[in-house]
Amino acid sequence: MLPTRNLLVHCRSVTGLFYSWNVPEHAPFCCWTVQSPRHAATSHDSTATRHARRVYVGGLPPSANEQSVAIYFNQVMAAIGGNTAGPGDAVLNVYINHDKKFAFVEMRSVEEASNAMALDGILFEGAPVKVRRPTDYNPSLAAALGPSQPSSNLNLAAVGLTPGSAGGLEGPDRIFVGGLPYYFTEAQVRELLESFGPLRGFDLVKDRETGNSKGYAFCVYQDLNVTDIACAALNGIKMGDKTLTVRRANQGSAQPRPEQENILLQAQQQVQLQKLVYQVGALPTKVVCLTQVVTADELKDDEEYEDIMEDMRLEAGKYGNLVKVVIPRPHPSGEPVSGVGKVFLEYADVDGSTKAKTAMHGRKFGGNPVVAVFYPENKFADEDYDAAA
Known part of the structure; x- marks a missing residue:
């Protein structure tokens, strides 16, 4: 539970106030503010560091509100060991745009904001959210204010994230997996992909309203050398009435090198077993x-x-x-x-x-x-x- 304190929740227009955040004038924002002496900063310090203490949180479910976002991020920051500014909660303010389903979460320190960047992809009320820097973030200025990267000592496993997965779905080795049967569960897709090795990052894209799979996913392997092997083995495989399209997300698929052929053959055999499992027996019978x-x-x-x-x-x-x-x-x-x-x-x-x-x-x-x-x-x-x- 959030400790009892003086909470201020108010709504306001953002005309001319948040111009650097690229939001429309008069966009309806609400603000959740913690007023507590231990969180207080001088006006000068607060203004100078604010751009480096804010994080953008996108993809919020419709049920999200300012206080639920603040409570959630306070809890997960504490759980991963991300609070570095002393006792108390990390979140100072939450500004939320309900129409656009995103929020700006202001942390009490630059280091805690950087630690929060490791939470990209975390599930909030069952929906994965994006955690990014806001558009007014200035890396050059921020470098002099505190760490710009999350601490390597964060316990991400405590909140269901894979250590090292922050930003793990970006880069040239990101794989697009399309043509997935809509009834495939996240566990089934993971099991199929992990035939080639453990994953660094994984995202089965789901409909925000229904929570149902949209039939495609993205992943990155811990061992980047298997990227082309997985693409070659899985691409074109039939799953039920669907045919998989598997390739690097940012470029055309590459062919495996000669020394990878034996690994590819073994992986293809494993995929055939998984294919049998998923084509027959999707629903339990006696x-x-x-x-x-x-x-x-x-x-x-x-x-x-x-x-x-x-x-x-x-x-x-x-x-x-x-x-x-x-x-x-x-x-x-x-x-x-x-x-x-x-x-x-x-x-x-x-x-x-x-x-x-x-x-x-x-x-x-x-x-x-x-x-x-x-x-x-x-x-x-x-x-x-x-x-x-």
């Missing part, structure tokens, strides 16, 4: 399909087949009320049989199937990672074992 568990040859022998069935019943029964296990096997005559090489587990409820899918997916079997996906119940009931969702 049936789980396992692949890369058994081979056709293992299923031909009656005794070995029964052993596999029993092992599956015992293992799958750990996760819920197991109704049926189906393992299609080759026909003695050689006639084609649908679903050979797959294992189907039917549970009494989605809770059991979800636990089984989570537990089994990715586990190694015979040196291969098991792929577990939900399977359409109607297809399973019709004994259609080659269906794709």
Whole structure:
């Protein structure tokens, strides 16, 4: 909770007052001000340093107000260890433009304003906001007033940000990922991209009003050497009824160097596994399909087949009320049989199937990672074992 103090909240026209901020005359701004002796600065000092103590916060949700913005930034600044001007809160004033959904947050010190720049992309009321310098910021003058970069000791992980990710979505190695199915969650997109390595920065672009994905994202890898590998492997991949467009955001895609070809091949194989996971089983069902568990040859022998069935019943029964296990096997005559090489587990409820899918997916079997996906119940009931969702 914000400590009790003398708070002043007022609205005013900005005619001629904030001309350097490039806002229209008479734009409706509201101001949230903390009046506290420990935050006070002399008029001369305040005026001379104000341009370096303000930060621009853009992309605010409609529900944002001056006090909620101030309280939030006070809390996150304290959480990351960004308060360097002594006890108390970092925020002095908040000027907010509700029509344009942005605010200017005035910090009590230049160093704290620089630390706040590390919060770019942080979620405010569920929406990622942009944290930038205002247009009247003068780097040359600011350099003499205090640090111009965030401290390297900030605990960004405390507020859900990746250390080193501030500004991580800028520069020549930023990747554009377009053509994403709208139902893909942020976690699913991340998992797909992280097939190539950990991310330095990531942003799945969402509709501000609905919160739904707009079908594209941006990312930057910690290891910049995999940028071209990821672009080459992912570009053109089909995901459901969509085709991915993946390239450097600021230029045309480049081809991987010869020494990267082996890494590219491994990454493409991993992408194919992820593709299978996301094309089949986007929504939970009571049936789980396992692949890369058994081979056709293992299923031909009656005794070995029964052993596999029993092992599956015992293992799958750990996760819920197991109704049926189906393992299609080759026909003695050689006639084609649908679903050979797959294992189907039917549970009494989605809770059991979800636990089984989570537990089994990715586990190694015979040196291969098991792929577990939900399977359409109607297809399973019709004994259609080659269906794709």
